[in-house]
Amino acid sequence: MTDIELxxxxxxxxxxxxxxxxxxxTSLPKMTPQQKxxxxxxxxxxxxxxxxxxxxxxxxxxxxxTQSYFRKGQPA
Amino acid sequence: MTTPSPETxxxxxxxxxxxxKVAERIRNALSALRSSxxxxxxxxxxxxxxxxxxxxALAEAxxxxxIVNGSAFNDPELLELIEHIGQESTAPDTTAIVEMLKEQKxxxxxxxxxxxxxxxxxxxxxxxxxxxxxxxxxxxxxSERIEQFAAEKLPDGAIREIAERFKMxxxxxxxxxxxxxxxxMIKSFVAGMVEKLPGMEDTAGxxxxxxxxxxxxxxxxxxxxxxxxxxxxxTELAQVKSEWMRSYKAWLRRKKELSARGEAFTxxxxxxxxxxxxxxxxxxxxxxxxxxxxxELEGLEQNKExxxxxxxxxxxxxxxxxxxxxxxxxxGKSKKITGTVEAxxxxxxxxxxxxxxxxxxxxxxxxxxxLDEHIVKKFxxxxxxxSDSPAxxxxxxx
Numbered sequence: 001m002t003d004i005e006l007x008x009x010x011x012x013x014x015x016x017x018x019x020x021x022x023x024x025x026t027s028l029p030k031m032t033p034q035q036k037x038x039x040x041x042x043x044x045x046x047x048x049x050x051x052x053x054x055x056x057x058x059x060x061x062x063x064x065x066t067q068s069y070f071r072k073g074q075p076a
Numbered sequence: 077m078t079t080p081s082p083e084t085x086x087x088x089x090x091x092x093x094x095x096x097k098v099a100e101r102i103r104n105a106l107s108a109l110r111s112s113x114x115x116x117x118x119x120x121x122x123x124x125x126x127x128x129x130x131x132x133a134l135a136e137a138x139x140x141x142x143i144v145n146g147s148a149f150n151d152p153e154l155l156e157l158i159e160h161i162g163q164e165s166t167a168p169d170t171t172a173i174v175e176m177l178k179e180q181k182x183x184x185x186x187x188x189x190x191x192x193x194x195x196x197x198x199x200x201x202x203x204x205x206x207x208x209x210x211x212x213x214x215x216x217x218x219s220e221r222i223e224q225f226a227a228e229k230l231p232d233g234a235i236r237e238i239a240e241r242f243k244m245x246x247x248x249x250x251x252x253x254x255x256x257x258x259x260x261m262i263k264s265f266v267a268g269m270v271e272k273l274p275g276m277e278d279t280a281g282x283x284x285x286x287x288x289x290x291x292x293x294x295x296x297x298x299x300x301x302x303x304x305x306x307x308x309x310x311t312e313l314a315q316v317k318s319e320w321m322r323s324y325k326a327w328l329r330r331k332k333e334l335s336a337r338g339e340a341f342t343x344x345x346x347x348x349x350x351x352x353x354x355x356x357x358x359x360x361x362x363x364x365x366x367x368x369x370x371x372e373l374e375g376l377e378q379n380k381e382x383x384x385x386x387x388x389x390x391x392x393x394x395x396x397x398x399x400x401x402x403x404x405x406x407x408g409k410s411k412k413i414t415g416t417v418e419a420x421x422x423x424x425x426x427x428x429x430x431x432x433x434x435x436x437x438x439x440x441x442x443x444x445x446x447l448d449e450h451i452v453k454k455f456x457x458x459x460x461x462x463s464d465s466p467a468x469x470x471x472x473x474x
Contacts, residue, residue, distance in 0.1 A: 015183055017220060020191075027194055038190055046183040049176050 001040055003028050010039075015046035144246065146253040149260060149291035150298070177269055181214055181276075215282040218266060226259045260287045271328060281324045285317060288348050298349030307348070319351050 001009075010016065010024045024039065031039070142148040149155065235251045246254075267283035270276045292299055292307065299307070306312040323346040334341040 014221075015180070015187065017217070020187075023191070031194065035190060035194060039187070042183055042186045042190065046180070046187075049179045049183065 001036075006036060006040060009043050013043050013046060015043065015049075143254055143257045144250050145295065146250070146256075147295040148253075148257050149287065149294050150296045155291075177266075178273055181273075184214060184217060213279070213282075214276075215279040218270075218279070218283065219263070219286070222259055222262050222266065226255050226262070256290060260290050263287055271331075277325050277328060278321075280328070281321050284324060284345060285320060288320060288346065289317075292348035298347070299352065303349075303352050316348060316351055319354075320346055320348060323351065323354075 006028060007025050010021055010028075013021070016024065028036070139148065139151065139154055142151055142154070232248070232251050235254050236246055263283045264287050267280045267287075270280040270283065289307070291297055293304070297304075307316065327343065327346055330343065331341045
Protein backbone atom coordinates (compact mmCIF):
# COMPACT_ATOMS: atom_id res chain seq x y z
CA MET A 1 0.00 0.00 0.00
CA THR A 2 1.36 3.42 -0.94
CA ASP A 3 1.51 6.31 1.49
CA ILE A 4 -1.29 8.00 -0.44
CA GLU A 5 -3.51 4.95 -0.08
CA LEU A 6 -2.65 4.68 3.59
CA UNK A 7 -3.43 8.37 4.09
CA UNK A 8 -6.80 7.76 2.48
CA UNK A 9 -7.39 4.83 4.82
CA UNK A 10 -6.57 7.07 7.77
CA UNK A 11 -8.98 9.75 6.60
CA UNK A 12 -11.83 7.26 6.20
CA UNK A 13 -11.29 5.57 9.54
CA UNK A 14 -14.05 5.87 12.09
CA UNK A 15 -11.64 4.77 14.78
CA UNK A 16 -9.72 8.04 14.77
CA UNK A 17 -10.64 11.51 15.90
CA UNK A 18 -9.94 14.44 13.59
CA UNK A 19 -6.82 15.34 15.57
CA UNK A 20 -5.59 11.77 15.32
CA UNK A 21 -6.22 11.66 11.57
CA UNK A 22 -4.09 14.75 11.21
CA UNK A 23 -1.39 13.23 13.40
CA UNK A 24 -1.21 9.98 11.47
CA UNK A 25 -1.27 11.76 8.11
CA THR A 26 1.76 13.85 9.08
CA SER A 27 3.50 10.92 10.73
CA LEU A 28 3.39 8.63 7.69
CA PRO A 29 6.62 9.84 6.06
CA LYS A 30 8.68 9.07 9.13
CA MET A 31 7.09 5.73 9.97
CA THR A 32 8.97 2.52 9.36
CA PRO A 33 7.47 -0.12 7.04
CA GLN A 34 6.70 -2.26 10.08
CA GLN A 35 4.84 0.57 11.78
CA LYS A 36 2.87 1.22 8.62
CA UNK A 37 1.93 -2.43 8.41
CA UNK A 38 0.71 -2.33 11.99
CA UNK A 39 -1.28 0.81 11.29
CA UNK A 40 -2.86 -0.75 8.22
CA UNK A 41 -3.74 -3.88 10.17
CA UNK A 42 -5.34 -1.88 12.99
CA UNK A 43 -7.33 0.30 10.62
CA UNK A 44 -8.51 -2.67 8.59
CA UNK A 45 -9.54 -4.46 11.75
CA UNK A 46 -11.34 -1.35 13.02
CA UNK A 47 -13.09 -0.86 9.70
CA UNK A 48 -14.75 -4.23 10.15
CA UNK A 49 -16.21 -3.23 13.49
CA UNK A 50 -19.84 -2.42 13.01
CA UNK A 51 -20.21 -0.53 16.23
CA UNK A 52 -19.92 2.90 14.67
CA UNK A 53 -22.32 1.85 11.98
CA UNK A 54 -24.78 0.57 14.55
CA UNK A 55 -24.73 3.76 16.55
CA UNK A 56 -24.98 5.76 13.36
CA UNK A 57 -27.97 3.67 12.35
CA UNK A 58 -29.58 4.24 15.68
CA UNK A 59 -29.20 7.98 15.47
CA UNK A 60 -30.23 7.99 11.86
CA UNK A 61 -33.39 6.11 12.73
CA UNK A 62 -34.31 8.55 15.45
CA UNK A 63 -33.60 11.51 13.21
CA UNK A 64 -35.48 10.13 10.23
CA UNK A 65 -38.43 9.10 12.30
CA THR A 66 -38.66 12.49 13.97
CA GLN A 67 -38.64 14.21 10.59
CA SER A 68 -41.16 11.77 9.23
CA TYR A 69 -43.45 12.33 12.17
CA PHE A 70 -43.36 16.09 11.90
CA ARG A 71 -43.93 15.95 8.14
CA LYS A 72 -47.02 13.86 8.59
CA GLY A 73 -48.14 15.85 11.60
CA GLN A 74 -49.42 12.77 13.30
CA PRO A 75 -48.13 9.60 14.86
CA ALA A 76 -46.92 6.97 12.41
CA MET B 77 -37.25 2.58 38.05
CA THR B 78 -38.34 5.97 39.24
CA THR B 79 -41.78 6.33 40.66
CA PRO B 80 -43.67 9.59 40.56
CA SER B 81 -43.77 11.69 43.68
CA PRO B 82 -47.00 11.11 45.62
CA GLU B 83 -47.56 14.88 45.82
CA THR B 84 -47.48 15.28 42.07
CA UNK B 85 -49.45 12.53 40.36
CA UNK B 86 -48.66 12.51 36.68
CA UNK B 87 -51.74 10.68 35.48
CA UNK B 88 -54.98 12.64 35.75
CA UNK B 89 -57.88 10.88 37.40
CA UNK B 90 -59.80 8.70 34.97
CA UNK B 91 -56.93 8.60 32.50
CA UNK B 92 -55.14 5.57 33.89
CA UNK B 93 -56.32 3.17 31.21
CA UNK B 94 -55.38 5.56 28.44
CA UNK B 95 -51.98 6.16 29.98
CA UNK B 96 -51.36 2.44 30.30
CA LYS B 97 -52.20 1.96 26.62
CA VAL B 98 -49.76 4.66 25.61
CA ALA B 99 -47.06 3.26 27.86
CA GLU B 100 -47.57 -0.20 26.43
CA ARG B 101 -47.33 1.15 22.91
CA ILE B 102 -44.08 2.92 23.74
CA ARG B 103 -42.64 -0.22 25.27
CA ASN B 104 -43.55 -2.26 22.22
CA ALA B 105 -42.14 0.35 19.88
CA LEU B 106 -38.92 0.59 21.82
CA SER B 107 -38.56 -3.15 21.91
CA ALA B 108 -39.04 -3.28 18.14
CA LEU B 109 -36.53 -0.49 17.64
CA ARG B 110 -33.97 -2.20 19.83
CA SER B 111 -34.35 -5.40 17.87
CA SER B 112 -34.06 -3.60 14.57
CA UNK B 113 -30.86 -1.82 15.58
CA UNK B 114 -29.07 -5.01 16.44
CA UNK B 115 -30.16 -6.84 13.33
CA UNK B 116 -28.26 -5.74 10.22
CA UNK B 117 -30.35 -8.08 8.09
CA UNK B 118 -33.50 -6.14 8.81
CA UNK B 119 -34.62 -3.96 5.95
CA UNK B 120 -34.22 -0.24 6.24
CA UNK B 121 -37.95 0.29 5.81
CA UNK B 122 -38.62 -1.94 8.77
CA UNK B 123 -36.10 -0.03 10.85
CA UNK B 124 -37.72 3.23 9.83
CA UNK B 125 -41.11 1.86 10.68
CA UNK B 126 -39.95 0.84 14.16
CA UNK B 127 -38.35 4.21 14.77
CA UNK B 128 -41.38 6.07 13.47
CA UNK B 129 -43.56 4.06 15.74
CA UNK B 130 -41.34 5.07 18.63
CA UNK B 131 -41.46 8.76 17.83
CA UNK B 132 -45.17 8.58 17.11
CA ALA B 133 -45.75 6.94 20.46
CA LEU B 134 -43.54 9.49 22.20
CA ALA B 135 -45.50 12.30 20.62
CA GLU B 136 -48.82 10.72 21.46
CA ALA B 137 -47.70 10.42 25.04
CA UNK B 138 -46.81 14.11 25.04
CA UNK B 139 -43.10 13.43 25.35
CA UNK B 140 -41.82 15.49 22.45
CA UNK B 141 -42.76 18.68 24.21
CA UNK B 142 -40.66 17.59 27.15
CA ILE B 143 -37.76 16.85 24.86
CA VAL B 144 -37.95 20.34 23.40
CA ASN B 145 -38.24 22.09 26.76
CA GLY B 146 -35.40 20.08 28.26
CA SER B 147 -37.33 18.27 30.96
CA ALA B 148 -37.44 14.88 29.26
CA PHE B 149 -34.75 13.45 31.51
CA ASN B 150 -37.00 13.95 34.49
CA ASP B 151 -39.94 12.05 33.15
CA PRO B 152 -39.82 8.77 35.09
CA GLU B 153 -41.63 6.90 32.33
CA LEU B 154 -39.29 8.18 29.66
CA LEU B 155 -36.26 7.37 31.80
CA GLU B 156 -37.54 3.88 32.21
CA LEU B 157 -37.87 3.55 28.47
CA ILE B 158 -34.34 4.81 27.86
CA GLU B 159 -33.04 2.41 30.47
CA HIS B 160 -34.92 -0.40 28.81
CA ILE B 161 -32.89 0.00 25.62
CA GLY B 162 -29.60 -1.01 27.15
CA GLN B 163 -30.76 -3.39 29.82
CA GLU B 164 -31.61 -6.65 28.14
CA SER B 165 -28.43 -8.59 28.65
CA THR B 166 -29.51 -11.84 27.09
CA ALA B 167 -30.75 -10.50 23.77
CA PRO B 168 -28.49 -11.63 20.87
CA ASP B 169 -28.47 -8.16 19.33
CA THR B 170 -27.13 -6.49 22.46
CA THR B 171 -24.52 -9.21 22.85
CA ALA B 172 -23.30 -8.42 19.34
CA ILE B 173 -23.01 -4.74 20.20
CA VAL B 174 -21.06 -5.56 23.35
CA GLU B 175 -18.62 -7.52 21.20
CA MET B 176 -18.29 -4.56 18.87
CA LEU B 177 -17.49 -2.30 21.79
CA LYS B 178 -14.83 -4.71 22.96
CA GLU B 179 -13.25 -4.83 19.50
CA GLN B 180 -13.33 -1.07 19.34
CA LYS B 181 -11.63 -0.84 22.72
CA UNK B 182 -8.91 -3.30 21.66
CA UNK B 183 -8.28 -1.45 18.41
CA UNK B 184 -8.00 1.79 20.34
CA UNK B 185 -5.48 0.24 22.71
CA UNK B 186 -3.39 -0.99 19.75
CA UNK B 187 -3.34 2.32 17.94
CA UNK B 188 -2.56 4.20 21.14
CA UNK B 189 0.37 1.88 21.71
CA UNK B 190 1.63 2.49 18.18
CA UNK B 191 1.27 6.23 18.71
CA UNK B 192 3.22 5.93 21.95
CA UNK B 193 6.05 4.16 20.19
CA UNK B 194 6.21 6.74 17.42
CA UNK B 195 5.86 9.51 19.98
CA UNK B 196 8.84 8.12 21.88
CA UNK B 197 10.90 8.32 18.70
CA UNK B 198 9.68 11.89 18.14
CA UNK B 199 10.75 12.77 21.63
CA UNK B 200 14.17 11.24 21.10
CA UNK B 201 14.77 12.91 17.75
CA UNK B 202 13.20 16.30 18.27
CA UNK B 203 13.15 16.55 22.02
CA UNK B 204 9.40 17.03 21.99
CA UNK B 205 6.31 14.93 21.80
CA UNK B 206 4.00 17.81 21.04
CA UNK B 207 2.83 16.30 17.80
CA UNK B 208 1.33 13.25 19.49
CA UNK B 209 -2.38 13.80 19.94
CA UNK B 210 -3.68 13.74 23.45
CA UNK B 211 -4.57 10.21 24.42
CA UNK B 212 -8.22 9.99 25.20
CA UNK B 213 -10.06 7.64 27.47
CA UNK B 214 -12.35 5.13 25.88
CA UNK B 215 -15.25 7.04 27.36
CA UNK B 216 -14.10 10.29 25.73
CA UNK B 217 -13.73 8.57 22.40
CA UNK B 218 -17.18 7.03 22.59
CA SER B 219 -18.69 10.26 23.83
CA GLU B 220 -17.11 12.36 21.11
CA ARG B 221 -18.19 9.89 18.47
CA ILE B 222 -21.79 10.00 19.65
CA GLU B 223 -21.79 13.79 19.76
CA GLN B 224 -20.20 13.95 16.34
CA PHE B 225 -22.88 11.72 14.91
CA ALA B 226 -25.58 13.78 16.56
CA ALA B 227 -24.14 16.96 15.06
CA GLU B 228 -23.96 15.34 11.62
CA LYS B 229 -27.38 13.76 11.68
CA LEU B 230 -29.20 16.50 13.52
CA PRO B 231 -27.67 19.85 12.57
CA ASP B 232 -29.36 22.97 13.91
CA GLY B 233 -30.95 23.67 10.54
CA ALA B 234 -32.56 20.26 10.35
CA ILE B 235 -34.01 20.49 13.85
CA ARG B 236 -35.29 23.98 13.18
CA GLU B 237 -36.79 22.92 9.85
CA ILE B 238 -38.63 20.03 11.46
CA ALA B 239 -39.93 22.30 14.19
CA GLU B 240 -41.10 24.95 11.73
CA ARG B 241 -43.22 22.40 9.95
CA PHE B 242 -45.01 22.08 13.23
CA LYS B 243 -45.23 25.83 13.60
CA MET B 244 -42.68 25.65 16.38
CA UNK B 245 -40.11 28.39 16.48
CA UNK B 246 -37.30 26.90 18.51
CA UNK B 247 -34.70 28.94 20.30
CA UNK B 248 -31.07 27.83 20.08
CA UNK B 249 -31.45 26.48 23.61
CA UNK B 250 -34.44 24.36 22.63
CA UNK B 251 -32.56 23.04 19.61
CA UNK B 252 -29.73 22.08 21.94
CA UNK B 253 -32.25 20.37 24.21
CA UNK B 254 -33.43 18.17 21.37
CA UNK B 255 -29.90 17.19 20.43
CA UNK B 256 -28.86 16.70 24.05
CA UNK B 257 -31.77 14.38 24.62
CA UNK B 258 -30.89 12.27 21.59
CA UNK B 259 -27.26 12.18 22.73
CA UNK B 260 -28.44 11.21 26.22
CA MET B 261 -30.54 8.38 24.84
CA ILE B 262 -27.60 7.01 22.91
CA LYS B 263 -25.21 7.37 25.83
CA SER B 264 -27.59 5.51 28.10
CA PHE B 265 -27.95 2.87 25.45
CA VAL B 266 -24.20 2.49 25.04
CA ALA B 267 -23.66 2.58 28.82
CA GLY B 268 -25.98 -0.37 29.18
CA MET B 269 -23.81 -2.25 26.68
CA VAL B 270 -20.49 -1.18 28.17
CA GLU B 271 -21.59 -2.28 31.64
CA LYS B 272 -21.51 -5.82 30.40
CA LEU B 273 -17.79 -5.65 29.70
CA PRO B 274 -15.37 -6.41 32.54
CA GLY B 275 -13.22 -3.55 33.78
CA MET B 276 -15.33 -0.90 32.06
CA GLU B 277 -17.02 0.59 35.10
CA ASP B 278 -15.41 3.99 34.64
CA THR B 279 -16.40 4.22 31.00
CA ALA B 280 -19.96 3.12 31.68
CA GLY B 281 -20.13 5.37 34.74
CA UNK B 282 -19.00 8.41 32.79
CA UNK B 283 -21.60 7.76 30.12
CA UNK B 284 -24.32 7.44 32.73
CA UNK B 285 -23.02 10.46 34.65
CA UNK B 286 -23.61 12.63 31.59
CA UNK B 287 -27.26 11.68 31.62
CA UNK B 288 -27.52 11.99 35.39
CA UNK B 289 -26.08 15.51 35.23
CA UNK B 290 -28.35 16.49 32.35
CA UNK B 291 -31.25 15.23 34.39
CA UNK B 292 -30.18 17.19 37.46
CA UNK B 293 -29.77 20.40 35.48
CA UNK B 294 -33.03 20.13 33.59
CA UNK B 295 -36.25 21.73 34.85
CA UNK B 296 -37.63 19.87 37.88
CA UNK B 297 -34.28 18.15 38.28
CA UNK B 298 -34.82 17.92 42.01
CA UNK B 299 -32.14 20.43 42.97
CA UNK B 300 -32.58 23.70 44.79
CA UNK B 301 -30.92 26.94 43.75
CA UNK B 302 -27.89 26.42 45.93
CA UNK B 303 -27.32 22.89 44.76
CA UNK B 304 -27.52 24.03 41.15
CA UNK B 305 -24.94 26.70 41.88
CA UNK B 306 -22.70 24.12 43.46
CA UNK B 307 -22.73 22.18 40.21
CA UNK B 308 -21.45 25.28 38.41
CA UNK B 309 -18.34 25.25 40.57
CA UNK B 310 -15.79 22.87 39.01
CA THR B 311 -14.44 21.77 42.39
CA GLU B 312 -17.88 21.08 43.80
CA LEU B 313 -18.92 19.39 40.57
CA ALA B 314 -15.92 17.08 40.70
CA GLN B 315 -16.74 16.18 44.29
CA VAL B 316 -20.38 15.46 43.53
CA LYS B 317 -19.34 13.39 40.53
CA SER B 318 -16.89 11.44 42.64
CA GLU B 319 -19.60 10.65 45.18
CA TRP B 320 -21.99 9.75 42.40
CA MET B 321 -19.42 7.43 40.80
CA ARG B 322 -18.94 5.57 44.08
CA SER B 323 -22.67 5.21 44.38
CA TYR B 324 -22.94 4.12 40.75
CA LYS B 325 -20.28 1.41 41.12
CA ALA B 326 -22.06 0.02 44.17
CA TRP B 327 -25.30 0.06 42.18
CA LEU B 328 -23.61 -1.73 39.29
CA ARG B 329 -22.21 -4.39 41.63
CA ARG B 330 -25.68 -5.08 43.02
CA LYS B 331 -27.07 -5.16 39.52
CA LYS B 332 -24.50 -7.69 38.34
CA GLU B 333 -24.94 -9.85 41.41
CA LEU B 334 -28.67 -10.07 40.93
CA SER B 335 -28.28 -10.60 37.23
CA ALA B 336 -25.83 -13.46 37.86
CA ARG B 337 -28.45 -15.08 40.05
CA GLY B 338 -31.07 -14.57 37.37
CA GLU B 339 -33.04 -12.15 39.53
CA ALA B 340 -34.72 -9.00 38.33
CA PHE B 341 -33.00 -5.71 39.18
CA THR B 342 -35.32 -2.74 39.31
CA UNK B 343 -33.33 -0.30 41.41
CA UNK B 344 -32.93 3.10 39.80
CA UNK B 345 -29.41 4.19 38.89
CA UNK B 346 -28.05 6.89 41.24
CA UNK B 347 -29.17 10.45 40.65
CA UNK B 348 -27.43 13.72 41.45
CA UNK B 349 -30.41 14.76 43.56
CA UNK B 350 -29.97 11.53 45.46
CA UNK B 351 -26.35 12.37 46.19
CA UNK B 352 -27.35 15.74 47.66
CA UNK B 353 -30.05 14.04 49.70
CA UNK B 354 -27.46 11.59 51.06
CA UNK B 355 -25.23 14.47 52.07
CA UNK B 356 -28.04 16.10 54.01
CA UNK B 357 -28.87 12.85 55.72
CA UNK B 358 -25.27 12.38 56.80
CA UNK B 359 -25.08 15.95 58.12
CA UNK B 360 -28.28 15.53 60.09
CA UNK B 361 -27.04 12.28 61.57
CA UNK B 362 -23.73 13.83 62.53
CA UNK B 363 -25.47 16.83 64.08
CA UNK B 364 -27.81 14.54 66.00
CA UNK B 365 -24.85 12.56 67.29
CA UNK B 366 -23.12 15.76 68.35
CA UNK B 367 -20.15 14.99 66.15
CA UNK B 368 -20.63 18.06 64.04
CA UNK B 369 -21.78 21.51 65.07
CA UNK B 370 -24.82 22.39 63.07
CA UNK B 371 -23.80 25.97 62.41
CA GLU B 372 -20.11 25.59 62.18
CA LEU B 373 -18.81 27.50 59.21
CA GLU B 374 -15.14 27.23 59.69
CA GLY B 375 -12.86 27.92 56.80
CA LEU B 376 -15.39 29.86 54.78
CA GLU B 377 -14.52 33.23 53.40
CA GLN B 378 -15.59 36.33 55.25
CA ASN B 379 -16.56 39.84 54.20
CA LYS B 380 -18.67 38.77 51.30
CA GLU B 381 -22.20 39.68 50.45
CA UNK B 382 -25.18 37.44 50.68
CA UNK B 383 -26.94 36.28 47.65
CA UNK B 384 -30.71 36.52 47.62
CA UNK B 385 -33.15 35.17 45.14
CA UNK B 386 -34.86 38.47 44.40
CA UNK B 387 -34.94 42.08 45.49
CA UNK B 388 -36.68 42.31 48.79
CA UNK B 389 -37.59 45.65 50.44
CA UNK B 390 -38.21 45.60 54.15
CA UNK B 391 -37.77 47.64 57.29
CA UNK B 392 -35.34 46.54 59.92
CA UNK B 393 -34.87 48.41 63.17
CA UNK B 394 -36.70 51.33 61.65
CA UNK B 395 -34.38 51.47 58.66
CA UNK B 396 -35.39 50.90 55.08
CA UNK B 397 -33.48 47.89 53.90
CA UNK B 398 -33.28 46.37 50.46
CA UNK B 399 -31.70 43.04 49.87
CA UNK B 400 -30.75 42.24 46.32
CA UNK B 401 -28.49 39.79 44.64
CA UNK B 402 -25.69 42.28 44.65
CA UNK B 403 -25.93 44.05 47.95
CA UNK B 404 -27.82 44.97 51.03
CA UNK B 405 -28.81 48.61 51.13
CA UNK B 406 -29.83 50.36 54.32
CA UNK B 407 -31.39 53.81 54.12
CA GLY B 408 -29.87 54.32 50.71
CA LYS B 409 -26.41 53.15 51.70
CA SER B 410 -25.03 49.85 50.62
CA LYS B 411 -24.01 47.65 53.46
CA LYS B 412 -21.59 44.86 53.22
CA ILE B 413 -22.07 41.97 55.54
CA THR B 414 -18.87 41.67 57.42
CA GLY B 415 -19.17 38.06 58.25
CA THR B 416 -19.80 38.47 61.95
CA VAL B 417 -22.74 37.79 64.18
CA GLU B 418 -23.20 41.53 64.64
CA ALA B 419 -23.75 41.87 60.95
CA UNK B 420 -26.53 39.40 61.09
CA UNK B 421 -28.07 41.22 64.01
CA UNK B 422 -28.40 44.18 61.76
CA UNK B 423 -31.16 42.26 60.07
CA UNK B 424 -33.11 41.70 63.28
CA UNK B 425 -36.71 42.20 62.18
CA UNK B 426 -38.08 44.65 64.70
CA UNK B 427 -40.32 46.00 61.99
CA UNK B 428 -40.29 43.55 59.19
CA UNK B 429 -42.46 44.45 56.25
CA UNK B 430 -41.84 41.24 54.42
CA UNK B 431 -41.79 37.74 55.73
CA UNK B 432 -38.26 36.58 55.10
CA UNK B 433 -36.49 33.36 55.58
CA UNK B 434 -32.84 32.76 55.71
CA UNK B 435 -31.77 29.59 54.06
CA UNK B 436 -28.30 28.25 53.99
CA UNK B 437 -26.41 25.05 53.83
CA UNK B 438 -23.75 23.80 56.18
CA UNK B 439 -21.89 20.60 55.55
CA UNK B 440 -24.57 19.55 53.14
CA UNK B 441 -27.40 20.34 55.57
CA UNK B 442 -29.95 22.84 54.40
CA UNK B 443 -31.22 25.08 57.17
CA UNK B 444 -34.18 27.28 56.59
CA UNK B 445 -35.47 29.62 59.27
CA UNK B 446 -37.51 32.74 59.55
CA LEU B 447 -35.26 35.67 60.22
CA ASP B 448 -36.42 36.30 63.76
CA GLU B 449 -35.95 32.72 64.85
CA HIS B 450 -32.70 32.53 63.07
CA ILE B 451 -31.19 35.61 64.58
CA VAL B 452 -32.62 35.70 68.05
CA LYS B 453 -32.80 32.06 68.94
CA LYS B 454 -30.23 30.29 66.91
CA PHE B 455 -27.27 32.54 66.50
CA UNK B 456 -27.32 34.48 69.72
CA UNK B 457 -23.75 35.04 70.76
CA UNK B 458 -22.34 32.10 68.93
CA UNK B 459 -19.10 32.73 67.18
CA UNK B 460 -20.31 32.21 63.69
CA UNK B 461 -18.79 33.45 60.50
CA UNK B 462 -20.79 34.01 57.38
CA SER B 463 -20.02 33.11 53.85
CA ASP B 464 -21.02 34.04 50.36
CA SER B 465 -20.60 30.46 49.30
CA PRO B 466 -23.45 28.81 47.46
CA ALA B 467 -24.30 27.63 50.93
CA UNK B 468 -25.90 30.89 51.91
CA UNK B 469 -28.91 32.61 50.49
CA UNK B 470 -31.76 34.77 51.62
CA UNK B 471 -35.10 34.17 50.11
CA UNK B 472 -38.31 36.07 50.32
CA UNK B 473 -41.40 34.03 50.85
CA UNK B 474 -43.71 37.02 51.03
